[in-house]
Amino acid sequence: MLAYLIRRLVYGVGVVFGVLFFLFVLFFTVTSPDDVARKALGERVPPAVIEQWKVNHGYDLPLFPGPGAWQENMLFEHYRRMLTFDFGRSDADDTPIIERIRSGMVPSLTLTLPLFALSLLTAIPLALLVAFFRETYIDRLGVVISVLAMSVSILLYIIGAQYLVGRLLHWFPISGFDSDPQLIVRFLALPLLVGVLAGIGGDVRFYRTVFLEESNTDYVRTARAKGCGEGRIMARHVFRNSLIPLLTRVILAIPFLFMGSLLLESFFGIPGLGAITVDAIQGNDFSVLRTMVYIGSLLFVFGQILTDLSYGLVDPRVRLE
Amino acid sequence: MESHIVSNAVVAGLLAGLAGLVLLIRRSRMWSDALSEIWHRRRLAIGLIAFYVIVALLDSVAWVGGMEDGQDAVARHQAASVIDRLFADSQERSYSAPLADFEFYGGAPLRHPGSHLLGTDLIGRDVLYLSLKGARVALLIGGLTSLLAIPLALLFGVPAGYFGGRLDDVVFFVMSTLASMPGLLLLIALIMVLGKSTLAICFALAVTGWVGFCRVSRGETLKLRELEYVSAARALGISESQILLRHILPNLMHLVIITFVLMFSGLVLSEAILSWLGIGVDGSWGQMIDQARNELSRDPVVWWNVSAAGVALFGLILAVNFVGDALRDTLDPRTARETE
């Protein structure tokens, strides 16, 4: 078990290195340092100021390691800084990126954690229900509704919800955020609703497929033939044994909860990490974009390792060599 | 080369390919049975998809000439498709409601009263025309990207699963690296590098989308390799490439089809989001929705352009999802349903 864990970790580190290299190539060949400088400083800037800015931000070194000087180049700097979490400052407004991440993490989590829990709590029981009633009109209705729900673009859900619920029915504010505990529920209600609605179609379909697959296996059919109640079968056998594919999907999603939802945060004015990312995209802020992709990758690798570990806990048949 | 000639050639190629595919399928019993079952169960959805395909094809056949009438003096010298010609010179000045005789704001008489089935948009373009043109864009995004991503996935996944060893390690590493970057962000970064032409966006979508299927095909190949007849073939000394082509690949086809269909809808929906971020494809439904979404707040409401694009998008995705579901139920042995 320990050997396995170590191997996975080492592999994970390798992947992270690969990601960093890919990021470097992508972000440093896309735009020249001059462009980044001008974007941050403005247009009518004398070349001397641009040079100074480049020096301050580390953009004046050669791109790749040359003969002999393996430390004095941007590739090395890039690796060193990313690995020590020295993210530097935003290209757009010079705020330290760590600050922005710190301030954005909490709003993102207040949205994604409840969203995650609610999605699970609605989709799994619904899928169980639909699988339980398979072949009846409930099942068919469930499938049709799921597919319908999945086929609507999330943009339309957001637009519709903001119009209906925020404007016409006056139930909740259309957008905005306040971390004050008294106010926070009303701001989160609408994005949570939209988030759950937009995801529930795909989730129910997925879980239903998994449950159906499982309930068609030999041992379940045997249990049924022996007279075991359908309900108990669903709860005890089907659900438990479906845990592996379920867990893969669920645990893999956990690290990304920190990243926030780009669309929901943007439309509903929640100042989380997703909103920061969208701002960076629209403002061509490469430093922030780079950092967010990197963090996402770290979280993903972490999530994969978690998933593998969880297999061992859940399924005794899986031998982790 | 003129882009419309390329487009015409692609369309001809697609039709020929389709005809060839149909012939191939009729030869295999298993396939014809499976597909005719799907046809029976999902006639409506397949019909709907066929409608979209026909519209897209009509929009891809273009030639120069014959557009002398009309205010647009440049169009005379440019290639116009069948759809373009149907709606030539249908411009109004601004909004008009479906089948109206007068402009929506201000009440001035229209140039072609009563002829706009779905009304016109802010600058007077016929909404039905724009919706029809969006079909081609959507099919391009979904189809071309899948056509790029799936072979790419097979190219890496199958040899990795079959040969194992170093190759497998390398492929797995590349896959993991790409997969661990948040999809949307990677997509945006790629588009900034490659530009915003349709081809570039399809390519970027393919690069961010091939990993899933690569993993699946690798897994399947691993399983297939252990089958008796494959081991027998190897023992008999048949060349690897023969084995791959004749034994492994055909057994992956059902997965290919399912993946193609299911990827398709996800891609078209992703494009809508890209349009909102400003890096989508020109003329897509996503762009129409983005242009018009604020219009829902006009009073009186201008609802026809968002609805048209939304319904067109929804219709295609829904049909594709239903067909995809049916395909998976029929072709994927793991979800074969018990018979009552």
Place this chain on the structure above:
Amino acid sequence: MGNGHRRRSWPALLFMAALFMAALCGCTNNPYSEADDQRKILYKSYREAPRTLDPAVAYTTGAHAITGEVYETLLEYHYLKRPYVLIPGLAAALPEAREVDADWTLYRFELRKGLLYQDDPCFALDGVSRETREVVTGDIAFQLMRLADPGVNSPVAEPFGNIRGFSEFAERLSEARDADAEFGALPIREQYAAVGPMQGVRVQGRYGLEVEVSNTYPQILYWFAMPFTAPVPWEAVAYYDGEGGRPRFADHPVGTGPYRVTEYEKHSRIILEANPNWYGVLHPEWRAPGAIYPESGAPGDLEAGRLDEAVVGRALPFIERIEFRREKESIPYFNKFLQGYYDAAGIIKESFDKVIHEGGLSEDMRATGISLEKSVEPSVFYVGFNMDDEVVGAAGGESTRKLRQAMSLVIDTDEYSRLFSNGRGVPAQSPLPPGLFGYDPDYRNPFRQVDLELARELVAEAGYPGGIDPATGTPLRLTFDTSDTSAQGRLRFEFFTRAWRQLGIDVVIEATNYNQFQEKVRNGAYQIFMWGWFADYPDPENFLFLLWSEMARSKSGGPNTANFSNPRYDELYLSVKARPNDSIRLAEIEEMRGILEYERPWIELTHSEAYSLFHGWLAYVKPFGMSFPMTKYRDLDVELRARRRAEWNRPILWPLYVILALGVVVVVPGILTFMRERQ
């Protein structure tokens, strides 16, 4: 039998129901805390986080919305009088002007005594334990030196070059920094002291200031009403360096104004509170013009309620707090305004027809107590040609001129206005907007009236019969470059290209991101572009200079993006610049207008018109036109606001009950049937 399953899902459903009920209890769409309902807080919104609040650099409306409240200047604009009139702000009186010699004029300012900065920890520098200090003219001189400092990179350094010794100071500073790396590491204040003051800026004691300005630039006085010349404490610049957890000076303003920034989460909200150290609060007995509500105004102010007895001469400010919330999307912003959660708003184009009927407010709007103020802004929006380009520019002489004239003849500004700004705005015939000297309301630019026939003739004469480029045999291809990649921006460009297609000219839109667009502009790789300009101050020079050859983008990186260069125009400009508003100036302006009419470097579109909406509980509003917030003059009726909000925002709950009922109706029979069948 089915019990196991039921037991599984009921708890989950109950939980969801509980959560939902809890959410319902917080069921209100008020984005603010109820505790704030009774306080005089003004709620505004903004779209983009301000880049910087450094008064030497901040040049956007968004930044000025804050710096204008926090920083004050020697002079201010009278709140009500039109045409605009300058009044003393921090200065005790308007400056005396005296011509020193043929080239220079001397302005003498006298600063009020006893002015204090807002309380701030930066003043504890130097070991002295204090929270604030008195404002001295040395602080204004300091700010002027900052404007010259190439390290600060102020976007308005150019007009200040008209101060004697300004450019020389900048040079001395650069040289000293280049010569010695250590010099550049010294604190800013010491660097300025070492290099020596500007020749034309003389500090006299604590309260006197003399500024020598070139005779050719009398407009300099307007700059003394803008935050660029606000006194800035050197302590703030030194203390807020971004190190040790302290924000940068660009994110932490320290000023003398009626408000100060107390919360600055610039990506989501910004809060300003009344400054207890403001001279209007500490010394109401001065009756300073900038600290009491004006006693006279322009015609129409009395009728509009802006010269009520109750308010005239009262001490300012009335509002205790200003809260800004970020709204990235326009619809939620406008909806919140209609719900009463923002006190004022501009009209968004989608809601225009609901709000405005026949040029005035609609019935519904008036019933809610909302009022409308229209004002033509001193601005101009235009489509420009790059005169350096071979195909459309000056090099082609007669032929390209006819091309430009033809393209100008097919753009229907009325239609453009109708589609994209609801018909608001005055169609522009020349760069000068209404309200400025030299504007002639009866002037009609012949090339700004639509004439398709003539345009076609001109295109043929230009060498492109039917729009066909003889070199290629296909329609002439031009590019329209922009950094607006939004789907809505596309519609705007489609409008233009459709108009030019009538001539057979194929104009292709090249929308790139901001970086790439600026790159194109820098390299001169653009043909057609679109731009807008808002006045810095109400003088025609501020518009005419946009076509002065010295300001050409290719030459000096200036705002003359069309790179227009005409010797006679330049000659006239230099003359107009220095002249007072007399008949000769008028004649010269008219001649310049004639040159522009003929050469067509621009296709003028509109002078924008702002329609501002105000809720009934907001008092004494008058839109200003240039980007200066005047919150200190405004007041609100909190009672009225609280009542209206409650009235307008009652939650409508019946659909919820209907949905729940439907849900039960659909599922229960199914379950019952199934249970029966399965048994």
